[in-house]
Amino acid sequence: MSLHTSRLSRRTVLRGLGVSLALPWMESTAPKVVAGSATTPNRMAFIFVPNGVHLPDWTPQLEGYGYDLPSILSPLAPVQDDVLVISGLTHDKGRANGDGPGDHARSASVFLTGAQPRKEGDLRSGISVDQVAAQAAGHATRFPSIELGIEPGRSAGNCDSGYSCAYSSNIAWSSESTPVSKEINPRLVFQRLFGDGTPVKHDQNALRREALRQSILDYVAEDAKRLQSKLGRNDQRKLDEYLDGVRDVEKRMERKDDGFDVSEDVDYPIPEGTPKDYGEHLRLMCDMMVLAFQTDRTRIATFMFADAGSNRSYRHIGVGEGHHNLSHHGGDSGKHDKLRKINQFHVAQLSYLLQKLKSTPDGEHGSLLDHTSVCYGSAISDGDRHNNENLPILLAGGSQIDLGRHVRVAPETPMCNLFLSMLDRFGTPVDFVGDSTGRISELQI
Structure with a gap:
């Protein structure tokens, strides 16, 4: 990650073992406003x-x-x-x-x-x-x-x-x-969004992280700490809230037995990492x-x-x-x-x-x-x-x-x-x- 400029790039990411954690919008990553131009993308x-x-x-x-x-x-x-x-x-x-x-x-x-x-x-x-x-x-x-x-x-x-x-x-x-x-499979979507490198490396690094039972946030902690020191108070709060949200999603994907409706009928195999509870899956x-x-x-x-x-x-x-x-x-x-x-x-x-x-x-x-x-x-x-x-x-x-x-x-x-x-x-x-x-x-x- 490059943090040498006073205004961070919108593409700034936190990197770790096979992880490329993109940042949300923050004041420090906002482009300079040009008169008459839109600064926020539509989705x-x-x-x-x-x-x-x-x-x-x-x-x-x-x-x-x-x-x-x-x-x-x-x-x-x-x-x-x-x-x-x-x-x-x-x-x-x-x-x-x-x-x-x-x-x-x-x-x-x-x-x-x-x-x-x-x-x-x-x-x-x-x-x-x-x-x-x-x-x-x-x-x-x-x-x-x-x-x-x-x-x-x-x-x-x-x-x-x-x-x-x-x-x-x-x-x-x-x-x-x-x-x-x-x-x-939510886990595969998560890995796709935040994985770094080729698909093979995605899988290898994901297996290593799972074997060590560590969050992807553990691998970007050093980058995140350096970034926090360069952010204003509002952006520090936004980054903390964002990382907390990522960790919450991780924890919910880690649950193997909680909240599953074992009586639910589905006519297809449920992939590993997919909640059996339909509402939680959605x-x-x-x-x-x-x-x-x-x-x-x-x-x-x-x-x-x-x-x-x-x-x-x-x-x-x-x-x-x-x-x-x-x-x-x-x-x-x-x-x-x-x-x-x-x-x-x-x-x-x-x-x-x-x-x-x-x-x-x-x-x-x-x-x-x-x-x-x-x-x-x-x-x-x-x-x-x-x-x-x-x-x-x-x-x-x-x-x-x-x-x-x-x-x-x-x-x-x-x-x-x-x-x-x-x-x-x-x-x-x-x-x-x-x-x-x-x-x-x-x-x-």
Whole structure:
């Protein structure tokens, strides 16, 4: 680490045994302000949930400001003023359009692409909005984008009525034929963010650290101590808080037996370093996203809370049946109640992420949430009907957006119109994404 200048580089890192610990924003690392220039980068994140939602308990009754949060959205109360509820968006290419059944596979494939997937033959989808941004601006960070998930999925074979499993398991596509696989193990994400050197060296050094049962912070302690002596009081406090946060994530990944729901049914092997408790797994991945944004390792992220058509159970909230099975509710009020619990649980994890972003300072003014647009939702509205109009979509954080409202766009407005608007605000405008037809004027301040 080089500390010989009075103003530290934004790329200053703490180094140790196979560790490259990037720093968060601090006054000492802030670039000198040039009149009219932006000093804080924009970020964007996209979160996918499967099987639609129970719309009657999702959709606010009133439009505009001051609406009451429906039961499913109630966990958003601490950040309601930072969230825009958008009703009326459509993913037409999630419909069969002559291609027969396979709604779940299409819902994941189309979520960020707006492109009709090919059922037979070679993979064909479209470039997803996150990768449009990554290809334009990803060179500014160590990782152009990160892709996170919970369930491993498969890249081969048929998973839904003739559609390749690649469609059900991925929402990020770097080309029409290339899905970008997601990482489901928090430990591997952590090592990727903070590892130094080649992948082989990452693994070797990680094994050495684990054998010695030491934190990565132990290996950068000397660098950190030298850095502290060169920081002002505010930056010393920020660095301490950041290092404490990193250590907290480490400790939670080290727990082998605590907090696991041993009765939970999953139909895949859980990798070592992955919590068996679904909620803790989700929250750890949210923490990884926050760390990645905080240290400017990347500015673009996607996160699948579960794969398309997921049938995992939710015993930890009193729902023993599989999610997909329950989504075929047939109007049964008992199934509606259980779907409401599942949907509310997912929104609670989103709220956790948004509150973490909001509590993390970023730049001279504001928080990470102020500079991060988070799009959350599903490409299926009602799991029983498998319909793709009036999608359940939330947009949180970011700048130049009038938040704290419920807005309703015109019927059949393409979801990709929202993506065009998000790309404009991210700083990577394009003429079209998928089946877009224009921007969404309702976002404007």
